[in-house]
Amino acid sequence: MRGWFQHHGLSLIQTFARLVRSPFATALNVAAIGVALALPLGGYCVLSNLELVARRISMEPQLSVFLAEDAGKAEIAAVETQMKSARGVRSVRFISRDAALAEISRTAGMTEVIASLPRNPLPDAFVVTLSGSDPVLAERLGVEFKALPKVAHVQADSAWVRRLDALLRLGRTAVVLLSAMLGLALVAVTFNTIRLQILTQRDEIELCRLIGATRAYIRRPFFYLGALLGLFGGLAALAMVLSALAFINHDLVKLALLYDSSLRLQFPHLDEMLLVIASAMALGWLGAYLSVSKHLLEIR
Amino acid sequence: MAIISFNQVSKRYPGGFEALKVVTFSVEAGEMLFLTGHSGAGKTTLLKLIAAIERANGGTVLVNGQNVSAMRPAAIPYLRRNLGLVFQGQKLLLDRSVFENVMLPLVVTGQPYREAARRARAALDKVGLLSRERANPVTLSGGEQQRLCVARAVVNRPAILLADEPTGNLDAAYADEIMEMFHAFNQVGVTVLVATHDQQLIGKWRKRVLALYQGKLL
DSSP: OHHHHHHHHHHHHHHHHHHHHSHHHHHHHHHHHHHHHHHHHHHHHHHHHHHHHHHHSOOSOEEEEEEOTTOOHHHHHHHHHHHHHSTTEEEEEEEOHHHHHHHHHHSTTHHHHHHHOSSOOOOOEEEEEESSOOHHHHHHHHHHHHTSTTEEEEEETHHHHHHHHHHHHHHHHHHHHHHHHHHHHHHHHHHHHHHHHHHHTHHHHHHHHHTTOOHHHHHHHHHHHHHHHHHHHHHHHHHHHHHHHHHHHHHHHHHHHHTTOOOOOOOOOHHHHHHHHHHHHHHHHHHHHHHHHHHGGGOO | OEEEEEEEEEEEOTTSOEEEEEEEEEEETTOEEEEEOSTTSSHHHHHHHHTTSSOOSEEEEEETTEEGGGOOGGGHHHHHTTEEEEOTTOOOOTTSOHHHHHHHHHHHTTOOHHHHHHHHHHHHHHTTOGGGTTSOGGGSOHHHHHHHHHHHHHTTOOSEEEEESTTTTOOHHHHHHHHHHHHHHHHTTOEEEEEOOOHHHHHHHOOEEEEEETTEEO
16 A cells, blocks of 8 residues: 555656656646636636626616706706606606716816816706616616607616626637637647657556556556646646736726726636636546547557 | 466467467476477467467466466456566666666555665665666666566566576577576576577576477477
8 A cells, every 4th residue: 555655656756757857848738738728717807807897887777867958947847757757767866967067076187177167068967766677668768758858868877787798798608618629729738748658658658567567557647747737737827817917907007096996907716726727637637538548558 | 286377279360370379288386497499489479378468369378377368457467466577678668777677566566665675676686786776777788688687577576487588699608697597586486487499508407398389389
């Protein structure tokens, strides 16, 4: 039993040593695997950041109803009453043009702009919160409110959020497809690497068979090789993606400062990173398994 | 008790060449004998059948009481651990030291390192190569390389030693040296089967001789 453990340790060390002994080939292999993993991982990171932004924006369905500039007090009250009585409306909030202007001028950089205007360009407006998130309801009410006297424009605030959501879903599908294809590439890379390794160690494999090595003994180092390639490839992919994110954040922070905001890309979580490495090792092992099953049969 | 027994064994290679034709013989445990014949007579095939490197087409091959001709592939490694093989093509690993070459059979069978190293050095000592343990096999002379093969074959203390033309390209003095070693192993109970076409050697050692001629035992 001790010998068995020693052999596991030994074949791991020997496999590692073999990788180190041909650093150039190893680096290229690791880079190929790293890039194959970095693409879907990077896509995933971008997506989850967009999702975070989308979630921060209220998903509550709202309509912004902008009034004509010449709307009088009585007309405004009439519109409000009509909208409040419409079915599917939860609440109606009035934002006067002065209040809107005051709010905007509090936003960074806008104070001077607002001050330079000869007069308030904003219309009076209502923010109508709907009771359900049914897009058909929002659309029907939008058309209905647009027809009211002195209503200039109606905007459905939730529409773009929904559009973004649909886009994100598309992006997620793309990332899954990309992962599947590049996962296949990873298996192919390890398959070939291990094939070459089996060919270079042909004499040793033949000899080991003749002196009583079991099948497991002969296959073991190649499994380690596949898993190690996956491990290094996974680490390389993480290094690429993390440094790319840090690089982008470096610029993003400067950009966000100009807008007085604290926008920055989130790094993947530790468990996500571990998952990437674990899957890379599993795929490397799979490539090794396929290669060993096919090519060791050819050596008797 | 017979440690090796062939009962009406035939071997035909793909393509139709009949290497062995209905061969029957047995070897007693602790015996030392020669297997002789011209090249192509079937000496190597016979040894390969014992080590389950090839499989018989007919008849039964018993080694240590096990039917080798009907053995599961997974059981073959354990059969081979009881055999010491000295191959015709030497099969030394040139990317490792002399010591590591001798260690290999022990590593393969999962011996703890310390014990394995002790036995490897003992085997190297027996063949007179202990001082060369760090050398690369390429730097050894032909006779030394052959002695290294012998050390590798016996390091696992096999019950049976099979040697295929072990003195093939050695001059007489080196050949004698190798045969002396085989004799010494035989003295401590190892069954030794030496395939050779060297009639001088056979004449000198006066052991039982199995002679093959075109696949048949004479």
